[in-house]
Amino acid sequence: xxxxxxxxxxxxxxxxxxxxxxxxxxxxxxxxxxxxxxxxxxxxxxxxxxxxxxxxxxxxxxxxxxxxxxxxxxxxxxxxxxxxxxxxxxxxxxxxxxxxxxxxxxxxxxxxxxxxxxxxxxxxxxxxxxxxxxxxxxxxxxxxxxxxxxxxxxxxxxxxxxxxxxxxxxxxxxxxxxxxxxxxxxxxxxxxxxxxxxxxxxxxxxxxxxxxxxxxxxxxxxxxxxxxxxxxxxxxxxxxxxxxxxxxxxxxxxxxxxxxxxxxxxxxxxxxxxxxxxxxxxxxxxxxxx
Amino acid sequence: xxxxxxxxxxxxxxxxxxxxxxxxxxxxxxxxxxxxxxxxxxxxxxxxxxxxxxxxxxxxxxxxxxxxxxxxxxxxxxxxxxxxxxxxxxxxxxxxxxxxxxxxxxxxxxxxxxxxxxxxxxxxxxxxxxxxxxxxxxxxxxxxxxxxxxxxxxxxxxxxxxxxxxxxxxxxxxxxxxxxxxxxxxxxxxxxxxxxxxxxxxxxxxxxxxxxxxxxxxxxxxxxxxxxxxxxxxxxxxxxxxxxxxxxxxxx
Amino acid sequence: xxxxxxxxxxxxxxxxxxxxxxxxxxxxxxxxxxxxxxxxxxxxxxxxxxxxxxxxxxxxxxxxxxxxxxxxxxxxxxxxxxxxxxxxxxxxxxxxxxxxxxxxxxxxxxxxxxxxxxxxxxxxxxxxxxxxxxxxxxxxxxxxxxxxxxxxxxxxxxxxxxxxxxxxxxxxxxxxxxxxxxxxxxxxxxxxxxxxxxxxxxxxxxxxxxxxxxxxxxxxxxxxxxxxxxxxxxxxxxxxxxxxxxxxxxxxxxxxxxxxxxxxxxxxxxxxxxxxxxxxxxxxxxxxxxxxxxxxxxxxxxxxxxxxxxxxxxxxxxxxxxxxxxxxxxxxxxxxxxxxxxxxxxxxxxxxxxxxxx
Numbered sequence: 001x002x003x004x005x006x007x008x009x010x011x012x013x014x015x016x017x018x019x020x021x022x023x024x025x026x027x028x029x030x031x032x033x034x035x036x037x038x039x040x041x042x043x044x045x046x047x048x049x050x051x052x053x054x055x056x057x058x059x060x061x062x063x064x065x066x067x068x069x070x071x072x073x074x075x076x077x078x079x080x081x082x083x084x085x086x087x088x089x090x091x092x093x094x095x096x097x098x099x100x101x102x103x104x105x106x107x108x109x110x111x112x113x114x115x116x117x118x119x120x121x122x123x124x125x126x127x128x129x130x131x132x133x134x135x136x137x138x139x140x141x142x143x144x145x146x147x148x149x150x151x152x153x154x155x156x157x158x159x160x161x162x163x164x165x166x167x168x169x170x171x172x173x174x175x176x177x178x179x180x181x182x183x184x185x186x187x188x189x190x191x192x193x194x195x196x197x198x199x200x201x202x203x204x205x206x207x208x209x210x211x212x213x214x215x216x217x218x219x220x221x222x223x224x225x226x227x228x229x230x231x232x233x234x235x236x237x238x239x240x241x242x243x244x245x246x247x248x249x250x251x252x253x254x255x256x257x258x259x260x261x262x263x264x265x266x267x268x269x270x271x272x273x274x275x276x277x278x279x280x281x282x283x284x285x286x287x288x289x290x
Numbered sequence: 291x292x293x294x295x296x297x298x299x300x301x302x303x304x305x306x307x308x309x310x311x312x313x314x315x316x317x318x319x320x321x322x323x324x325x326x327x328x329x330x331x332x333x334x335x336x337x338x339x340x341x342x343x344x345x346x347x348x349x350x351x352x353x354x355x356x357x358x359x360x361x362x363x364x365x366x367x368x369x370x371x372x373x374x375x376x377x378x379x380x381x382x383x384x385x386x387x388x389x390x391x392x393x394x395x396x397x398x399x400x401x402x403x404x405x406x407x408x409x410x411x412x413x414x415x416x417x418x419x420x421x422x423x424x425x426x427x428x429x430x431x432x433x434x435x436x437x438x439x440x441x442x443x444x445x446x447x448x449x450x451x452x453x454x455x456x457x458x459x460x461x462x463x464x465x466x467x468x469x470x471x472x473x474x475x476x477x478x479x480x481x482x483x484x485x486x487x488x489x490x491x492x493x494x495x496x497x498x499x500x501x502x503x504x505x506x507x508x509x510x511x512x513x514x515x516x517x518x519x520x521x522x523x524x525x526x527x528x529x530x531x532x533x534x535x536x537x538x539x540x541x542x
Numbered sequence: 543x544x545x546x547x548x549x550x551x552x553x554x555x556x557x558x559x560x561x562x563x564x565x566x567x568x569x570x571x572x573x574x575x576x577x578x579x580x581x582x583x584x585x586x587x588x589x590x591x592x593x594x595x596x597x598x599x600x601x602x603x604x605x606x607x608x609x610x611x612x613x614x615x616x617x618x619x620x621x622x623x624x625x626x627x628x629x630x631x632x633x634x635x636x637x638x639x640x641x642x643x644x645x646x647x648x649x650x651x652x653x654x655x656x657x658x659x660x661x662x663x664x665x666x667x668x669x670x671x672x673x674x675x676x677x678x679x680x681x682x683x684x685x686x687x688x689x690x691x692x693x694x695x696x697x698x699x700x701x702x703x704x705x706x707x708x709x710x711x712x713x714x715x716x717x718x719x720x721x722x723x724x725x726x727x728x729x730x731x732x733x734x735x736x737x738x739x740x741x742x743x744x745x746x747x748x749x750x751x752x753x754x755x756x757x758x759x760x761x762x763x764x765x766x767x768x769x770x771x772x773x774x775x776x777x778x779x780x781x782x783x784x785x786x787x788x789x790x791x792x793x794x795x796x797x798x799x800x801x802x803x804x805x806x807x808x809x810x811x812x813x814x815x816x817x818x819x820x821x822x823x824x825x826x827x828x829x830x831x832x833x834x835x836x837x838x839x840x841x842x843x844x845x846x847x848x849x850x851x852x853x854x855x856x857x858x859x860x861x862x863x864x865x866x867x868x869x870x871x872x873x874x875x876x877x878x879x880x881x882x883x884x885x886x887x888x889x890x891x892x893x894x895x896x897x898x899x900x
Contacts, residue, residue, distance in 0.1 A: 035665045086859050092664050093612060094858045097804050100797050101858075104851035108844035219793075225669050233666075260684045267673035271658065274670050278662050340752050366754030378749035380742050382809070391742050394735060395754035401763065404734035405727050411734065416551040418735075458753065 005135050007251045013141035014210065015247020016148035017220075020203035022227035022239035023155075024196030030172040030234055031192045034084055034095050038103035039200055040221025042079075045106060046072050046201025047213045048114050051121050061124050065205055069198050076197025077190045084193070085186075103218060111215045121208035144206045151202065152240060168192055226270035232283025241281060245269075293318040293494050294462055299348035300518075301334060308334045310518035311348070316462070316511075321488055321495045323505050325529070326515035327538060332498040333375055334518075336464055339496075340365050340372050352462065366395045371455035372464035375498075377447050381440030385431055385450050386422060388439055392457025393418040425453045428490075429483070445476050452483070462494045463487065469501040481507045502530065514538070557729065574718060578711045586710040590782060592815075592822050593717035594775050597724050599803050599814035601771030604728050606800070607808045608737070609764040610744030611659050615671030616799045618655065618678035619769040621791035623648045623776025628695045628786055629688055637700035641777050648773020649766045651678070656765030660758045675796050682788045694787030697780045707781075717778050724771050729811065731767065740764055801854040807866025816865035824849060 025039045036042070049071050053064030083102060087095055125139040159165035171178040171188045178185050204217065211220055224239075227246050231238025246266045253262035261268075273280055294316040301309040309331045316322040324332045337343045339350060341362040349358045352368060360368070371392070380388050397418045403411040426432055429449050434442060439450055448468070455463055468484065469477040481504050487493050499505050505512060506526040514521040514535045522532035529535055546559055558564035578586055598620065605611050623644040630640035658670035682689050689695065699708040700716065707716055731737050739760045742750040747757055780786050798821070806817020825846055832845075861867055875882045 083855070090858070090862070093606075093804070093808075094862065096612065096614075096665065096668055097801060098855050098858050101801070101851040101855040104794075104797075104847050105855075108848040108851070111844055226673070229666070229669065260680055264673075264677045264680045267676045270673050271670055271677075274658050274662050274666055278666065342748065342751075362751045363754055363756045366752060372752055374749065378746040378752075380745035380749070382745055383738070383741055387738055387741075391738050391750070391753050391755075394739060394742075397735065399735050401731070401736055404736055405730050407730060412552070412555060415555055415734070419551050419554060454753070 011248035011251030013144040015244035017203045017207045018227045019240040019243030021221045022224040022243045024199040025224045026239040028196040037099035040218030041103045041106035043200040043204040043221040044217040047204030050205035072197045072201035073194035076193040080193035119213040223266045226266040232280030235282040238282035295351040302346045320510040323497045323509040323512045330515040331518040369461035371458035371460035373451045375466045385434045389422045389453045392454040465497045583710040586714045590714045590717045593721040596818040597775035599818045601768040603814040605768035609740040612668040613671045615675035617791045617795035618675045619648045619772035620776040623773030624780035627777035627780045628697045644777035645770045645774045649770040652765045652769020659761045807864025810866045813866035
């Protein structure tokens with residue numbers, strides 16, 4: 001029982017990381033129609049920035065985290081301005097290929113700047129446990145879950161009640177209409193990329209204790225895709241739910257299914273969803289009108 | 291026995307009744323036009339006939355056969371071809387290749403014969419090209435034969451789409467707003483094409499149209515639609531005089 | 543100026559539209575045939591790789607460029623072809639039947655991987671094919687009783703009718719023959735009713751269906767042919783390297799294949815070949831310019847992947863028609879001489895990426 005609960009919590013924790021990456025991914029997609037195949041690598045950059053501030057420059061954990069987030073917002077805005085905005089209007093294949101190219105470049109730069117080795121990132125929760133009744137849980141996992149809930153709540157409030165948040169929603173729904181009512185769409189896109197990059201960065205830093213910081217971290221972030229598809233592309237709550245489900249499915253697969261299935265479980269789930277219910281859990285299926 | 295019948299056709303999208311209990315018949319060799327304000331359900335009926343959408347109720351019969359649930363890609367082999375409101379051409383191919391696609395249903399070549407360039411394949415290809423040349427002649431598209439369709443002027447693109455539909459050798463031709471985007475002169479032009487298609491090629495035509503001049507000029511029978519319901523049916527003159535039709539278009 | 547004259551329907555069907563083109567290709571074939579006389583083993587080896595990746599590129603171009611189905615899973619077909627050839631040879635099968643089996647099994651996997659294409663398209667299809675690539679890679683690693691998992695497999699030289707094909711010259715001719723055969727097959731498919739149906743379903747699947755084209759049948763056909771070609775290339779690859787292991791068929795390989803045809807120029811078979819050539823030549827160019835770079839940069843092992851990534855981004859942003867775009871402009875200049883006008887191609891810009899709609 002203890003083992004089951006530990007696996008479950010661990011799965012939810014990893015799922016929260018997936019959820020945060022997927023959230024930024026879907027945010028960007030909804031607003032700019034761009035599917036960012038490099039979002040996993042964006043997460044990796046966040047993790048490395050966290051590494052730089054916390055381990056290399058020896059800053060306190062929370063300060064390092066905040067600084068990394070700040071850098072990621074700038075990074076996101078730069079990406080939007082110089083790489084993705086020139087792509088406006090070009091078809092989906094151009095976007096896929098450019099973001100794939102970006103993922104290659106980010107991996108290469110990371111291995112040059114920080115090195116191809118595996119790094120550890122110490123957090124205040126390292127190797128500590130939490131006791132809930134009879135059950136022993138890793139503090140790391142619990143912290144991730146709590147932090148994700150706080151973040152998601154903050155984002156929900158932001159979108160619901162702040163002017164910028166509402167402007168972002170409007171731009172995502174109908175870009176032309178947003179222009180007409182005077183919303184500075186280009187600036188909103190910039191901010192959305194900043195937000196998407198920031199959430200990915202947080203996800204990366206939270207993932208660091210579990211998966212370690214290394215240039216191939218992006219492959220973990222790639223799981224944002226199955227998460228977004230499962231939740232229903234274009235649905236932010238869907239992305240979060242999808243991420244958590246995938247995290248849980250993976251950890252359960254470790255426990256109950258043959259070896260190796262857990263690494264492809266997310267992708268098998270994606271295929272299942274696409275074949276059976278392409279619009280995912282919360283998505284809407286739209287058909288082109290002729 | 292009329293060529294084409296629609297009985298109590300209905301389609302509901304969620305709560306909206308896009309088409310609500312519409313029935314009509316089209317006689318062979320006639321031109322039947324559906325008119326109505328925007329959003330009345332005209333193109334929806336076309337999409338039901340060409341099987342892009344499924345009806346919620348009702349039936350569609352063609353040549354005595356029930357085609358209500360037939361697959362979308364089988365409609366052409368039954369002898370029904372259509373044009374689209376927003377012109378759905380293959381923009382990256384030239385005019386010749388676009389119209390050749392219309393021959394797809396009639397001239398079947400197996401993959402093997404294509405790979406090996408067997409004599410049967412060459413025979414079929416040449417036969418298709420001969421048919422396409424006839425259509426290019428008929429529609430006067432000779433000058434554009436090798437031009438990439440994506441860069442042609444709008445009026446020519448409409449003719450190419452018409453040619454592609456004719457290449458199917460249809461018994462029933464569905465024309466979705468043939469005059470949209472055309473000026474007065476071009477509209478009169480297309481009116482004579484439509485009559486020629488009926489008289490020379492013997493094709494029955496079911497048309498959706500807004501331009502009342504064109505409708506009066508070519509139609510044998512007219513059906514007026516509003517909010518998915520049938521308002522009036524008869525000759526063009528009769529329908530235009532119908533009070534329900536007038537109030538639908540001009541308000542009360 | 544140059545005019546192409548056609549006087550009969552048969553002229554329309556010809557592979558070489560005129561004498562001039564025919565002689566050009568004959569000269570090319572002669573050159574390729576005689577290359578081993580003039581070139582050393584290294585150049586022949588590179589040429590062999592151009593043929594092998596050229597086969598993949600042609601197969602991918604059919605599926606992605608002409609049929610508009612995005613695939614990020616072609617490494618799976620490459621792997622199936624390579625491993626089938628290796629395993630069957632290990633079990634004692636002769637080269638030719640094993641080679642055919644590699645293509646056939648790959649084709650079957652292609653049909654399976656093509657199933658999502660019947661339900662979704664665009665980026666969803668890209669993700670579906672990506673997922674398949676991950677799954678196939680994992681299967682190869684786990685099924686170690688057959689594939690020897692991460693330890694990899696050694697592959698011996700092919701033997702055809704008692705003649706052992708060893709050394710760069712033999713592999714060069716073998717892959718050359720397969721390349722031109724695949725090219726001919728794909729060309730013939732594209733120049734026929736099937737080819738028109740494939741392009742039709744790419745440009746407007748609604749209109750294609752209304753013209754009687756069975757979308758499922760033709761999408762599956764495109765996936766199958768593409769997979770067979772890539773599988774055969776994989777088998778050649780296995781014999782060429784004499785050793786294969788799962789890490790040679792990872793997701794990055796699929797990505798590189800896709801980038802290869804984008805750089806080459808989507809929507810043209812010439813582009814496929816140019817893309818393959820670029821893919822093989824890029825490392826050579828980098829080695830060449832290393833001497834001109836500051837020492838620190840020249841040492842970097844990531845230089846290759848960075849340049850590939852940078853090149854593909856530059857092409858998409860600035861020359862979406864790819865290398866083939868330059869080729870077409872050059873040919874037009876020559877055939878229209880002296881009437882070529884600058885900016886001739888600006889008005890008709892159909893960007894490569896426009897070929898794939900959402």
